[in-house]
Amino acid sequence: MSENYPIDFVVTWVDGNDPIWQAEKAKYSPNKNADNRNVRFRDWDNMQYWFRAVEKFAPWVNKIHFVTYGHLPKWLNTDNPKLNIAKHSDFIPKEYLPTFSSHSIELNLHRIEGLAERFVYFNDDMFLIRPVKRELFFAGKDCLPTDFAIASTLSVADKKDTVQYVKFNNIVILNTHFDKKEQMKKYFSKWINLEYGWNSLRNLILSGEHHFKCFANNHLAFSYLMDCIMKCDT
Known part of the structure; x- marks a missing residue:
């Protein structure tokens, strides 16, 4: 297989300070036992470093799909040709919206329009801190996903x-x-x-x-x- 096959990155992000998002989440929270801990949705205002790390340590990436409820960081350059803004409403079936569950979002990532055959999924707290090669994520003659079974x-x-x-x-x-x-x-x-x-x-x-x-x-x-x-x- 050609070594030039595209690899996309997908990263999920939420702005827990967005009052519209907060009101929507409160409206649909099922009961008092719902996991509403701040750690689940707080934003550290550090995603710019995630993008910089990808640019520096994985310049070979084909495209970045930035998955969001709809809000965006003020500093984000939405004109970058490698960036695709993927709002929940763009790829998750309407009957499952709105959603505040990472599980339902993850189960629908493959519906993102234009997503490459091979992609790597990041949470917003997973940062590259040194150069990485494509082979770290896909290896072998068939370029299959790397994984572990422990x-x-x-x-x-x-x-x-x-x-x-x-x-x-x-x-x-x-x-x-x-x-x-x-x-x-x-x-x-x-x-x-x-x-x-x-x-x-x-x-x-x-x-x-x-x-x-x-x-x-x-x-x-x-x-x-x-x-x-x-x-x-x-």
Whole structure:
């Protein structure tokens, strides 16, 4: 495959200080148990450094899709040819709007118009801090997304931590369709790999189990292949 295939970056952002957004969110907050912690939507006014880092450390990027409720930073140069403003209303079906859930936004990213076949998804707190090559995100002769599979265990120490329940639901679905022992035998080199360091030992110890328990969930930018997402969406 040609090394010149385009790779897009997608980054989500919200201005938690926007009074219109605040009123809309309050209107649709389901109940007092909703996760309305400020940490979920506060803006540190530092996204300009994210863009500068991409420009400096990943100049090969094809296009940046800036996903937003509708508001934009005052300093943003919207005329930049590499920038695409992707408002929620531009790509998320109307029946799911408005949305204030990162999950529903992420599940619809593949609907962004003009998004490249290969793209990398960033949260607004994921910054490049040194030069990166395209191969960090897509590798091999087929230029497939790079990823990791590190076994872990699931524990719900805090009942208010709903993320753990999301992980549990995902594991239930995964175990419905796959046998862990068979998968590890079939793709042994992808599970037991020197790139994982000591985590390979953890995978090896848990290799005899037929059911997945959980996976390490590092807060990183992740690579996606549009074709695979579309197959899952149909």
